[in-house]
Amino acid sequence: MTPLLQVDRISVRYALRGSSWVAPKRSLDALREVSVDVPEGGRLGIVGESGSGKSTLARVVLGFVHAHAGRVLWRGRDIEFHDRLAMRALRRELQVVFQDPFGSLDPRMTAGQAIGEALHALAPGPVTPSEAEERIASSLEEVGLASALADRYPHELSGGQCQRVAIARATVVRPRLLICDEAVSALDVSVQAQVVNLLRDLSERHRMALLFISHNLAVVRHLCDDIAVLCQGRLVERGDRQRIFEAPRADYTRALLAAVPEPIVRKRG
Amino acid sequence: MAEATLSLAAPRRAGLWTDAWSRLRRSRAAWLAALALAALVLASLVGPALSAYAVDQVDWTQVALASPPSLDTGHWFGTDANGRDLFVRVWIGTRVSLLVAVLATIVSVVIGVGWGATAGYHGGRLDDWMMRFVDVLYALPYMFFVIILTVVFGRSLVLIFLAIGAVGWLTMARIVRGQSLALRQREFVEAAIALGLPAHTIIFRHVVPNVLGTVIVYATLTVPQVILFESFLSFLGLGVQEPLTSLGRLVAEGALEMETSPWLLLIPSAVLGTILLCLNFLGDGLRDALDPRERR
Amino acid sequence: MSDPSAALLQIERLAVRFGTARGPVQAVEDVSLEVRAGECVAVVGESGSGKTQLLLACLGLLAQNGRASGSVRFEGGELLGASEASLNRVRGTGIGLLSQDPASSLTPHLRIETQLVELLLDRGLASTAEARQRAIAGLREVEIAEPEARLRQYPHELSGGMRQRVALAMALMGRPRLLLADEPTTALDVSVQARILELLARVRDRGLGLLIITHDLGVVAGLADRVAVMYAGRIVEHAPVGQLFATPAHPYTAALLAAVPRVRGGDASGRLAGIEGDPPRPGETAPGCAFAPRCSRANARCAQTRPELRTLPGESDAVACHWPLRAEAALA
Numbered sequence: 001m002t003p004l005l006q007v008d009r010i011s012v013r014y015a016l017r018g019s020s021w022v023a024p025k026r027s028l029d030a031l032r033e034v035s036v037d038v039p040e041g042g043r044l045g046i047v048g049e050s051g052s053g054k055s056t057l058a059r060v061v062l063g064f065v066h067a068h069a070g071r072v073l074w075r076g077r078d079i080e081f082h083d084r085l086a087m088r089a090l091r092r093e094l095q096v097v098f099q100d101p102f103g104s105l106d107p108r109m110t111a112g113q114a115i116g117e118a119l120h121a122l123a124p125g126p127v128t129p130s131e132a133e134e135r136i137a138s139s140l141e142e143v144g145l146a147s148a149l150a151d152r153y154p155h156e157l158s159g160g161q162c163q164r165v166a167i168a169r170a171t172v173v174r175p176r177l178l179i180c181d182e183a184v185s186a187l188d189v190s191v192q193a194q195v196v197n198l199l200r201d202l203s204e205r206h207r208m209a210l211l212f213i214s215h216n217l218a219v220v221r222h223l224c225d226d227i228a229v230l231c232q233g234r235l236v237e238r239g240d241r242q243r244i245f246e247a248p249r250a251d252y253t254r255a256l257l258a259a260v261p262e263p264i265v266r267k268r269g
Numbered sequence: 270m271a272e273a274t275l276s277l278a279a280p281r282r283a284g285l286w287t288d289a290w291s292r293l294r295r296s297r298a299a300w301l302a303a304l305a306l307a308a309l310v311l312a313s314l315v316g317p318a319l320s321a322y323a324v325d326q327v328d329w330t331q332v333a334l335a336s337p338p339s340l341d342t343g344h345w346f347g348t349d350a351n352g353r354d355l356f357v358r359v360w361i362g363t364r365v366s367l368l369v370a371v372l373a374t375i376v377s378v379v380i381g382v383g384w385g386a387t388a389g390y391h392g393g394r395l396d397d398w399m400m401r402f403v404d405v406l407y408a409l410p411y412m413f414f415v416i417i418l419t420v421v422f423g424r425s426l427v428l429i430f431l432a433i434g435a436v437g438w439l440t441m442a443r444i445v446r447g448q449s450l451a452l453r454q455r456e457f458v459e460a461a462i463a464l465g466l467p468a469h470t471i472i473f474r475h476v477v478p479n480v481l482g483t484v485i486v487y488a489t490l491t492v493p494q495v496i497l498f499e500s501f502l503s504f505l506g507l508g509v510q511e512p513l514t515s516l517g518r519l520v521a522e523g524a525l526e527m528e529t530s531p532w533l534l535l536i537p538s539a540v541l542g543t544i545l546l547c548l549n550f551l552g553d554g555l556r557d558a559l560d561p562r563e564r565r
Numbered sequence: 566m567s568d569p570s571a572a573l574l575q576i577e578r579l580a581v582r583f584g585t586a587r588g589p590v591q592a593v594e595d596v597s598l599e600v601r602a603g604e605c606v607a608v609v610g611e612s613g614s615g616k617t618q619l620l621l622a623c624l625g626l627l628a629q630n631g632r633a634s635g636s637v638r639f640e641g642g643e644l645l646g647a648s649e650a651s652l653n654r655v656r657g658t659g660i661g662l663l664s665q666d667p668a669s670s671l672t673p674h675l676r677i678e679t680q681l682v683e684l685l686l687d688r689g690l691a692s693t694a695e696a697r698q699r700a701i702a703g704l705r706e707v708e709i710a711e712p713e714a715r716l717r718q719y720p721h722e723l724s725g726g727m728r729q730r731v732a733l734a735m736a737l738m739g740r741p742r743l744l745l746a747d748e749p750t751t752a753l754d755v756s757v758q759a760r761i762l763e764l765l766a767r768v769r770d771r772g773l774g775l776l777i778i779t780h781d782l783g784v785v786a787g788l789a790d791r792v793a794v795m796y797a798g799r800i801v802e803h804a805p806v807g808q809l810f811a812t813p814a815h816p817y818t819a820a821l822l823a824a825v826p827r828v829r830g831g832d833a834s835g836r837l838a839g840i841e842g843d844p845p846r847p848g849e850t851a852p853g854c855a856f857a858p859r860c861s862r863a864n865a866r867c868a869q870t871r872p873e874l875r876t877l878p879g880e881s882d883a884v885a886c887h888w889p890l891r892a893e894a895a896l897a
Contacts, residue, residue, distance in 0.1 A: 108479060
């Protein structure tokens with residue numbers, strides 16, 4: 001079966017700034033021939049440290065960054081990032097949640113307005129005001145927030161609530177794939193667990209695929225079925241969860257797993 | 270349309286502007302400043318009609334040409350060195366100065382914000398070209414530019430607004446561009462891009478409202494500059510011409526007679542000072558009102 | 566506890582209050598802690614728990630509108646209310662500070678050398694030539710290769726992990742007896758985190774007192790001797806690290822431990838045990854236990870009376886809970 005999203009040997013090269021006029025152009029390879037795919041309803045975790053290119057990968061799929069080689073396929077067909085109409089249709093199926101719970105909401109818009117904006121921008125047809133209100137309320141409810149919170153500004157919400165609003169905004173039109181770029185990394189542990197559970201529930205309930213990008217191996221282990229490990233722009237290893245965590249093949253993966261500090265006390269020598 | 274859909278989306282809080290309005294009304298300083306400004310505007314409109322004298326009328330009945338303020342003579346603010354009624358002249362001057370200041374500021378805000386936000390949001394080559402254009406205009410000696418404009422098109426008040434505004438927007442564009450550049454990196458702008466919103470919608474719905482605080486503070490700083498610039502132009506003989514006057518001119522003329530007739534300096538200065546003070550308070554109030562995080 | 570001279574840092578009934586437009590906000594309340602030489606104490610809490618304000622209060626670095634009351638003594642000398650001059654004598658040479666973000670704790674436009682020797686020259690602790698030698702030795706101590714070359718570099722030329730090691734060297738430059746570390750590994754990659762934790766452990770083994778503020782229970786496990794868990798400005802549990810992890814007494818500690826996703830063990834396909842609700846914001850006060858609204862064991866008493874921090878019978882563990890998890894069997 002054709003996967004929902006296929007990233008096929010993508011390479012991204014950034015030109016380094018300050019070298020364009022006099023000196024020869026220097027560049028940095030952010031991604032080198034990386035291929036991953038996400039099946040319909042699947043949950044792929046992309047793990048890596050800073051500089052691994054994991055966020056660049058998300059930005060390529062979203063069309064924010066231009067890949068200089070390789071293809072991105074949606075249901076087996078090339079994504080035409082320059083075709084505005086095609087992209088508009090695609091946005092309805094492919095949404096994103098970012099890291100910073102406060103930064104990803106416009107400080108001058110209430111939660112309801114933010115979700116409403118997404119609804120109006122993405123819904124296939126016109127949405128009547130009463131229908132909009134209803135769908136905003138139900139999308140808030142779906143992410144575990146009272147519909148009364150629609151009137152709140154981001155600064156009146158906690159970090160966890162903001163992130164739920166961001167998720168509600170991204171899922172109000174029921175996308176087929178949700179890209180989460182470090183979506184739980186800035187949250188407190190107790191709240192992080194709630195949001196991880198929420199993403200998992202939404203994914204299962206609506207058969208919504210996840211592309212979950214994180215530096216946190218433990219979170220990825222609890223959420224994703226498949227895991228890809230990136231290091232300095234290269235795909236180091238990929239496999240199903242059990243294999244990666246119980247029998248990692250790459251040295252890098254092993255080192256990464258060993259380095260995670262866990263709340264277990266070992267005897268000090 | 271966007272306004273309507275957004276307001277319907279959230280029933281109780283009707284939108285940025287309605288919210289800002291209710292917050293502004295809660296700020297006592299801003300509210301008082303607004304009332305004081307309204308009173309000054311009203312005075313500048315009806316003041317001249319209250320006096321028995323006209324703006325260019327010399328009162329030969331007085332002993333000295335410059336007579337001090339007095340209720341008996343009907344020269345409530347006294348007369349100037351030419352024997353003209355200061356009360357009438359101050360309000361006419363206020364009218365002219367406020368008009369020049371407000372219109373020139375509006376011109377500079379509209380062009381500056383639009384230009385700066387567009388350049389900052391798009392970035393890249395478009396930003397380079399747009400800002401190089403600003404740099405080129407900066408490099409022109411702008412006094413010279415204004416003088417050429419007035420010489421070519423003749424003197425008129427409208428031209429003064431345009432000339433001052435056309436120069437004033439350059440700094441505004443730079444400030445807004447810098448802020449927009451930073452906002453573009455923010456995740457909420459990226460989220461809006463991921464919603465497939467067109468660039469102009471993102472600029473005017475997400476970028477511009479978030480730079481308004483800075484814009485308003487800078488705009489209130491622009492007003493005194495414009496008023497002073499206008500009086501400088503008038504001094505060169507390029508601004509408003511006698512018998513019409515402006516606050517800047519009155520202050521400049523009053524300064525010459527400071528030792529013999531202090532009221533000629535004190536009264537116009539007091540009006541000018543009040544206007545600037547009120548604008549500052551109002552600007553601060555507006556900035557806070559436009560920011561939902563009620564900082565104190 | 567009996568011999569106060571043994572404690573390097575002694576915090577007693579510390580409270581931190583901020584005056585805001587919406588009235589006073591209590592950030593820290595009734596916190597008592599002590600750190601002895603060669604010991605690492607960790608303060609664990611989520612955002613808004615007051616852990617950072619606790620640390621800032623110790624160094625007299627609270628924001629303008631903040632007031633600290635109670636007592637903070639370093640080697641017997643009171644720090645609260647001390648003059649800026651006497652605080653400055655303690656800062657750097659008595660107490661070192663390692664902050665979260667190495668990118669902002671180093672001045673971007675100064676060479677590493679300038680920043681490292683600044684303190685020594687400023688206090689007249691060394692001559693220019695000696696200072697350079699000490700800077701090199703300091704960098705060696707935190708395992709930086711080619712220290713001479715590093716001295717000539719600027720912060721942006723170093724990697725994040727390297728910068729944090731330089732920041733650690735800087736904090737240790739004045740040979741302090743106590744090191745305060747605020748989320749020292751949070752901004753770093755896991756592989757780099759481990760190095761920093763090792764270095765911190767070595768610092769402790771050399772006899773320095775270490776007070777670490779963190780939200781990461783994993784960081785605490787390998788390093789701390791004792792742990793104080795903070796919630797809504799108060800210490801809710803204070804225990805030796807082994808005991809705290811093996812048998813937490815406060816329901817919040819237990820829930821927090823359960824909420825941490827693990828790399829090993831457990832059922833990875835199941836749901837994570839999150840704690841319902843959100844931590845209270847600073848300024849939201851309740852008459853009872855602050856955790857009661859999120860606690861599965863809470864009853865009417867928890868909502869009305871605030872539990873005091875008390876030592877459990879026959880144990881070294883102190884807990885502020887009416888219904889502690891561990892005492893149940895003992896008390897029943």
